[in-house]
Amino acid sequence: xxxxxxxxxxxxxxxxxxxxxxxxxxxxxxxxxxxxxxxxxxxxxxxxxxxxxxxxxxxxxxxxxxxxxxxxxxxxxxxxxxxxxxxxxxxxxxxxxxxxxxxxxxxxxxxxxxx
Amino acid sequence: xxxxxxxxxxxxxxxxxxxxxxxxxxxxxxxxxxxxxxxxxxxxxxxxxxxxxxxxxxxxxxxxxxxxxxxxxxxxxxxxxxxxxxxxxxxxxxxxxxxxxxxxxxxxx
Numbered sequence: 001x002x003x004x005x006x007x008x009x010x011x012x013x014x015x016x017x018x019x020x021x022x023x024x025x026x027x028x029x030x031x032x033x034x035x036x037x038x039x040x041x042x043x044x045x046x047x048x049x050x051x052x053x054x055x056x057x058x059x060x061x062x063x064x065x066x067x068x069x070x071x072x073x074x075x076x077x078x079x080x081x082x083x084x085x086x087x088x089x090x091x092x093x094x095x096x097x098x099x100x101x102x103x104x105x106x107x108x109x110x111x112x113x114x115x
Numbered sequence: 116x117x118x119x120x121x122x123x124x125x126x127x128x129x130x131x132x133x134x135x136x137x138x139x140x141x142x143x144x145x146x147x148x149x150x151x152x153x154x155x156x157x158x159x160x161x162x163x164x165x166x167x168x169x170x171x172x173x174x175x176x177x178x179x180x181x182x183x184x185x186x187x188x189x190x191x192x193x194x195x196x197x198x199x200x201x202x203x204x205x206x207x208x209x210x211x212x213x214x215x216x217x218x219x220x221x222x223x224x
Contacts (some may be wrong), residue, residue: 032210101208102145102148103160109156109157
């Protein structure tokens with residue numbers, strides 16, 4: 001149990017375009033989902049926390065108008081990178097928490113390359 | 116972040132024991148989690164501590180001292196497959212995690 005999927009697993013896009021990444025909890029209801037970014041050889045940096053049906057809470061320094069997060073249901077959250085630039089190239093990982101314990105379950109990640 | 120510090124890299128021998136330390140600032144603390152991450156993959160959960168003391172789980176153990184803002188992950192009987200990055204993560208205000216920079220462990224034959 002406790003499986004989280006992400007789609008796509010990788011994406012290559014041109015500078016200036018927008019990219020949407022989906023995060024789904026497959027066998028549990030995720031009251032909270034987290035989005036992280038990880039640059040090569042660095043640790044995970046929390047970008048934002050989203051609760052179903054409410055606006056996401058962004059970490060300091062993360063542009064909410066550039067990284068749009070929607071948590072429309074208890075099993076789906078999406079991250080849209082708008083007007084992507086090469087410096088946005090990174091590994092984006094989501095995690096989900098059921099709220100019954102503090103464990104979070106990670107998706108497999110999405111590798112974004114902006115050319 | 117929450118000023119989470121851990122060593123950047125460590126090397127150990129197959130079959131040995133290694134301890135990876137993690138220190139953090141103590142405000143808003145609700146738990147300390149340890150994850151393993153292989154290159155290009157998402158982290159996988161290893162262990163967590165909410166109260167002081169040692170939690171043992173097979174070859175992996177984790178220790179916490181809340182008063183000192185200190186935790187460690189102990190790996191016994193090291194195997195080559197244990198070569199990975201180990202991340203400590205701090206649960207803050209019961210609703211978000213902040214990760215340390217990770218410790219890359221190299222296990223040599």
